[in-house]
Amino acid sequence: MKVSRRKILGTAAVTGAAATLPRVPARAAGKSLTIGVCSDFSGPYSETGGKTSVACVQQALEDWGAAAKGYDVTVLQGDHQNKPDVGAGIARQWFDSGVDLLIDVPNSAVGLAIAGVAKEKDKAYINSNAASSKLTGAACNAQTIHWTYDTYMLAHSTGGAMVAAGGKSWFFITANYAFGQLLRDQTTAVVKAAGGTVVGDVDYPFPQTTDFSSFLVQAQSSGAQVLGLANAGKDTVNSIKQAHQFGITQSGMKIAGLLIFISDVHGMGLDIAQGLILTESFYWNMNDNTRAFTKRLLPKTPNNYPAMGQAGCYSGTLHFLKAVDVIGVPAASSGAAVVAQMKKMPTEDDAFGKCYIREDGRFMCPSFLFRVKKPGESSIPWDYYDLLHTTPADQTFAPLATEGCPLVKA
Amino acid sequence: MILGKPAPLLFGQLLLGIINGSFYAMLSMGLAIIFGLLRIINFAHGAMFMIGAFVTWGLLNYADIGFWWALILSPLIVGVAGYVLERVMISRIYNLDILYGLLLTFGMAQVMGGVMTNYFGSSGVSYDTPDLLSGVLDLGFMYMPVYRGFVVFAAVIICFGTWFAIEKTRLGALLRAATENPSLVQSFGVNVPRLIALTFAGGVGLAALAGVLAAPLYSVNPGMGDDLINTVFAVVVIGGMGSIGGAILTGFGLGIIEGFTDVFYPPGSAVVVFVVMAVVLLARPSGLFGKA
Numbered sequence: 272m273k274v275s276r277r278k279i280l281g282t283a284a285v286t287g288a289a290a291t292l293p294r295v296p297a298r299a300a301g302k303s304l305t306i307g308v309c310s311d312f313s314g315p316y317s318e319t320g321g322k323t324s325v326a327c328v329q330q331a332l333e334d335w336g337a338a339a340k341g342y343d344v345t346v347l348q349g350d351h352q353n354k355p356d357v358g359a360g361i362a363r364q365w366f367d368s369g370v371d372l373l374i375d376v377p378n379s380a381v382g383l384a385i386a387g388v389a390k391e392k393d394k395a396y397i398n399s400n401a402a403s404s405k406l407t408g409a410a411c412n413a414q415t416i417h418w419t420y421d422t423y424m425l426a427h428s429t430g431g432a433m434v435a436a437g438g439k440s441w442f443f444i445t446a447n448y449a450f451g452q453l454l455r456d457q458t459t460a461v462v463k464a465a466g467g468t469v470v471g472d473v474d475y476p477f478p479q480t481t482d483f484s485s486f487l488v489q490a491q492s493s494g495a496q497v498l499g500l501a502n503a504g505k506d507t508v509n510s511i512k513q514a515h516q517f518g519i520t521q522s523g524m525k526i527a528g529l530l531i532f533i534s535d536v537h538g539m540g541l542d543i544a545q546g547l548i549l550t551e552s553f554y555w556n557m558n559d560n561t562r563a564f565t566k567r568l569l570p571k572t573p574n575n576y577p578a579m580g581q582a583g584c585y586s587g588t589l590h591f592l593k594a595v596d597v598i599g600v601p602a603a604s605s606g607a608a609v610v611a612q613m614k615k616m617p618t619e620d621d622a623f624g625k626c627y628i629r630e631d632g633r634f635m636c637p638s639f640l641f642r643v644k645k646p647g648e649s650s651i652p653w654d655y656y657d658l659l660h661t662t663p664a665d666q667t668f669a670p671l672a673t674e675g676c677p678l679v680k681a
Numbered sequence: 682m683i684l685g686k687p688a689p690l691l692f693g694q695l696l697l698g699i700i701n702g703s704f705y706a707m708l709s710m711g712l713a714i715i716f717g718l719l720r721i722i723n724f725a726h727g728a729m730f731m732i733g734a735f736v737t738w739g740l741l742n743y744a745d746i747g748f749w750w751a752l753i754l755s756p757l758i759v760g761v762a763g764y765v766l767e768r769v770m771i772s773r774i775y776n777l778d779i780l781y782g783l784l785l786t787f788g789m790a791q792v793m794g795g796v797m798t799n800y801f802g803s804s805g806v807s808y809d810t811p812d813l814l815s816g817v818l819d820l821g822f823m824y825m826p827v828y829r830g831f832v833v834f835a836a837v838i839i840c841f842g843t844w845f846a847i848e849k850t851r852l853g854a855l856l857r858a859a860t861e862n863p864s865l866v867q868s869f870g871v872n873v874p875r876l877i878a879l880t881f882a883g884g885v886g887l888a889a890l891a892g893v894l895a896a897p898l899y900s901v902n903p904g905m906g907d908d909l910i911n912t913v914f915a916v917v918v919i920g921g922m923g924s925i926g927g928a929i930l931t932g933f934g935l936g937i938i939e940g941f942t943d944v945f946y947p948p949g950s951a952v953v954v955f956v957v958m959a960v961v962l963l964a965r966p967s968g969l970f971g972k973a
Contacts (some may be wrong), residue, residue, distance in 0.1 A: 316804070447948050474948050475947055475950070476947075479908055479951055480951075481899050481908055482701065485697045485698075486943065486947065488693040488823055489944065492687055492823075517817070517824050517830075518817045521817075538807075665883070
């Protein structure tokens with residue numbers, strides 16, 4: 272064979288990606304804006320980002336009344352396939368052809384890559400669905416806002432609660448890339464600060480791993496009290512399902528799913544998910560406002576209720592539109608200008624209530640520690656959580672100036 | 682303790698490796714049969730495995746037909762589809778370079794994956810373990826889900842049955858003769874094109890059967906075949922293209938090697954198969970069991 276399989280696959284992947292690269296329509300005169308949703312539309316994070324994120328952006332346009340206010344807003348979508356180079360390529364092409372805001376971006380490796388492009392092109396970037404707290408740490412910049420949640424919040428809220436409940440010895444199963452490693456390291460710090468120990472850790476290849484059995488067996492033979500899952504999306508669902516098959520929970524080991532979204536709970540079913548402790552900063556059934564928002568959104572995503580990252584796309588887009596309305600469309604073509612305006616104004620919406628954006632680009636909102644209900648306790652569809660604890664915004668995230676963000680003056 | 686790891690852990694990994702190896706063996710066997718007789722590098726094999734799993738799910742959800750019947754029906758349905766595909770499309774390119782077959786089947790795999798993603802989403806659907814096989818066995822050194830034990834049992838029977846049918850029966854002899862010299866076999870009154878189409882149907886039927894067995898184990902999703910197919914190709918190359926016994930032994934062997942890699946160096950578990958492949962190709966370019 273003269274041509275290698277790898278070469279053929281590579282060529283196919285590149286041509287495929289180029290053919291689906293979303294094109295930006297020519298800019299109409301007047302108050303026209305373009306928002307690009309760069310997300311995982313086909314991989315492990317497509318349920319927690321993807322189409323529902325796009326629907327949330329569109330909901331923000333409707334709720335704000337963009338058309339009635341004379342704005343012509345185009346929404347694009349691009350699939351980054353969990354590859355930083357593909358994501359950065361989409362961002363570069365979008366920004367060069369006039370996209371005003373890039374939003375969503377699950378997967379920390381891709382999210383961090385796009386932050387660099389946003390800075391270089393001076394365009395607004397709201398990351399609502401990657402966890403790495405480096406987005407407001409060493410990698411922070413004047414064009415980037417990190418909405419919704421981060422690894423610090425997850426490690427302290429879920430990890431802290433598990434240690435406080437007596438889980439002193441931990442075994443980690445970690446997705447081997449930027450997000451998993453950081454989440455594991457930050458949770459390890461929380462565990463050790465509370466006098467606990469980490470007895471073992473396996474880093475599995477991401478995103479191609481679907482069978483976690485051998486890692487679970489290692490966790491089990493380690494004798495740890497808590498199994499820490501430093502992963503997300505489909506990986507978490509598969510890990511927890513398989514943990515049940517191998518009798519891990521039955522043997523008394525507690526599972527700490529450090530990043531679990533409501534769509535994951537739905538995918539597992541309450542039979543398996545019941546009793547899990549998790550942290551989200553948004554829950555659709557939290558109060559009248561969140562329910563009203565979800566009710567408006569559901570016709571667009573009938574099979575998927577919004578998780579926090581997707582709700583963050585709604586909240587972020589809404590706030591972006593308000594800021595653009597203040598400084599005007601021409602000025603908003605500078606990412607730094609519109610982001611500076613967004614930081615000046617407090618945020619308010621149905622999904623997150625009243626919050627604000629800190630100078631390092633951190634969206635500051637409370638986080639909620641939930642326990643997943645038992646099957647008998649759930650009365651309506653997607654009624655999955657009991658609230659255990661609320662952490663106020665200023666304690667949810669790392670204190671300013673401890674993360675090494677160059678924007679923060681000492 | 683063995684090499685610094687607790688012995689029960691290593692036994693556990695050995696067992697898990699054999700389970701994964703079962704799938705490698707079943708899939709690579711089908712690929713080896715198809716390549717051996719048709720000289721087609723069937724890139725759609727992973728997609729057929731995926732379709733087999735979806736058919737199993739569909740039988741349950743649309744027709745209320747359970748797992749045990751699906752073990753028979755799903756391979757039949759996919760086998761018939763394979764027969765049609767071979768007659769309509771693949772049979773037209775036998776006289777062309779081998780790369781055309783690769784491209785055609787790669788394209789078919791993309792289409793099948795795309796269609797399923799469109800209807801079921803990328804995260805797919807779940808299929809429950811049959812009641813008879815749910816539950817956990819306490820083996821002392823690990824908890825073993827009963828279903829996984831069943832998969833190994835089934836895989837060994839399927840592999841042996843297929844190997845026996847091809848190497849030891851008259852039909853198998855006919856098949857092998859038809860690949861060596863089709864015109865001679867045809868002159869004895871055998872319908873060679875039909876024989877070849879049936880071989881393709883049988884090969885993809887085996888993939889579908891593996892898909893049925895995989896359905897309760899992994900989530901049934903459009904990408905489930907892609908996850909396996911690269912490894913399975915490596916297995917076929919290591920075993921020797923077209924060698925059925927080689928594919929079976931290599932499948933189980935690599936499953937075990939992967940299992941141990943998970944203990945000693947987890948990040949390497951995705952590449953260890955390809956490292957083995959590179960080493961084998963350097964030492965024996967025609968594979969471990971291939972004819973030079």
